[in-house]
Amino acid sequence: MDLQGKVALVTGASAGIGLAVSKRLAAxxxxxxxxARTAATLERAAAEVxxxxxxxxxxxxxxxxxxxxxxVADKLGGLDILVNNAGVxxxxxxxxxxxxxxxxxxxxxxxxxxxxxxxVADAIRPGGAIVMIASxxxxxxxxxxxxxxxxxxxxxxxxxxxxxxxxxxxVLVTTVSPGPVDTNFFGDIDKVPDLVFSQPMRTGDxxxxxxIEALNTRRREIALPALSGKLATxxxxxxxxERFLRPALxxxxxxxxxxxxxxxxxxxx
Ligand SMILES: NC(=O)c1ccc[n+]([C@@H]2O[C@H](COP(=O)([O-])OP(=O)(O)OC[C@H]3O[C@@H](n4cnc5c(N)ncnc54)[C@H](OP(=O)(O)O)[C@@H]3O)[C@@H](O)[C@H]2O)c1
Numbered sequence: 583m584d585l586q587g588k589v590a591l592v593t594g595a596s597a598g599i600g601l602a603v604s605k606r607l608a609a610x611x612x613x614x615x616x617x618a619r620t621a622a623t624l625e626r627a628a629a630e631v632x633x634x635x636x637x638x639x640x641x642x643x644x645x646x647x648x649x650x651x652x653x654v655a656d657k658l659g660g661l662d663i664l665v666n667n668a669g670v671x672x673x674x675x676x677x678x679x680x681x682x683x684x685x686x687x688x689x690x691x692x693x694x695x696x697x698x699x700x701x702v703a704d705a706i707r708p709g710g711a712i713v714m715i716a717s718x719x720x721x722x723x724x725x726x727x728x729x730x731x732x733x734x735x736x737x738x739x740x741x742x743x744x745x746x747x748x749x750x751x752x753v754l755v756t757t758v759s760p761g762p763v764d765t766n767f768f769g770d771i772d773k774v775p776d777l778v779f780s781q782p783m784r785t786g787d788x789x790x791x792x793x794i795e796a797l798n799t800r801r802r803e804i805a806l807p808a809l810s811g812k813l814a815t816x817x818x819x820x821x822x823x824e825r826f827l828r829p830a831l832x833x834x835x836x837x838x839x840x841x842x843x844x845x846x847x848x849x850x851x
Contacts, residue, residue: 583711583797585610589658591651593617593641593698594668596627598765599715602786603665603793608632610794612663615654617641641668641694642686650698651705662710664702665793666695666737669715671730673773684729691733696740699755703748711754711797714741715789718761718781718805721814722824726775734759738803745802756796760789760806764842771843777828779842780835781810 590607594600595616604614604627614634618624621638628636635657639646655661669691672683699712706712719727720734738757745755761781768774784806792804805811817824 583709583800585612585797588612588662588710589615589654589660590663590665591615591617591637591654591661591702592665592667593694596620596624598767599760599763599786599789600665600667601627601630602790603667603713604631604634606787606790606794607663607665608634613658615658617650618668641698642689644694644697647694647698648701651702655705660707661702661705662707663713663797664698664706664711665713665715666698667713667715668694669733669767671727671767671769673730673769673775674726676728679729687729688733688736691730692736692740695737699740699744703751703753706753708752710752711756711800712741712748713793713796714738714755714757715793716741716757716759718759718810718814720759721805721811722817724775724777727778742802754797754800754802756800756802756804758789758792758796758804758806759811760784760792761810763789771839771846774839776832776835776839778835779838780831782807783838783842 590612592600592604595604596618604616608614608631615637616628616634617637617639619640624636624638628634651661670687672679714737716737717734719731720738723731741755741757748755762778762783764783765786792806796804
């Protein structure tokens, strides 16, 4: 996709993957509307992205989201790309979380992207694209990330079905599903299941490059790394195989996690 002059709305754009995607879109010549809740952080992030405009907001504020695509189109002259990236994860056994906390994961990671996709479908120009940032946890559910896994599996299912509908209007719907990515998303690292680290770690910019690849090739799905996507699919289809491999993956994940913690310490993060 030629990004020159295109208008892109990126949710969760003030940090991590969303910021990296915003930078790559802007580098290609797109005008980027960046959305996140914390206005001061968002303004600082937008200042790093050429020609970007900050739109402070919460994706779970549906009254606001209903108006946002119109606001973006009025201010930036149209709308061609939506990147549904904002997401949350409350890790640990579900008994450690209130029902409200669990519902929040589904609202932010699944209901909000569906809501925004529907609103944007009225405003997006032909030739445009809607990108979902899902996760390998949407391919095979991860223990102690049950609600998160459900939200990402749901997002992937929604994207696959709605891609057929919107293709009729020449709008690409594509899903990028990364394994672990080195951002602030992990929060309290002790609560992140060891299994997560059994996959190779990516940077936010590598995920952003995959988003650009999806836009250029008009591929409907990219897993990152691709091999992990295939293995996760096998694990989903054959749960017994997943249970059989789990101890070895846990050992590898534990080792990688300790190395990652040591690296973060050395880098003062
Ligand atoms: N990092 C990983 O290992 C990984 C792996 C696979 C998939 N993913 C997915 O990638 C996406 C981005 O993750 P990340 O690693 O870049 O996370 P991050 O570094 O924590 O950044 C999250 C961004 O989303 C914003 N945000 C959070 N909740 C929001 C809400 N309700 N409304 C609007 N903005 C919101 C945050 O800013 P505010 O807090 O100021 O709103 C921030 O800009 C998520 O959907 C995540 O599930 C991440």
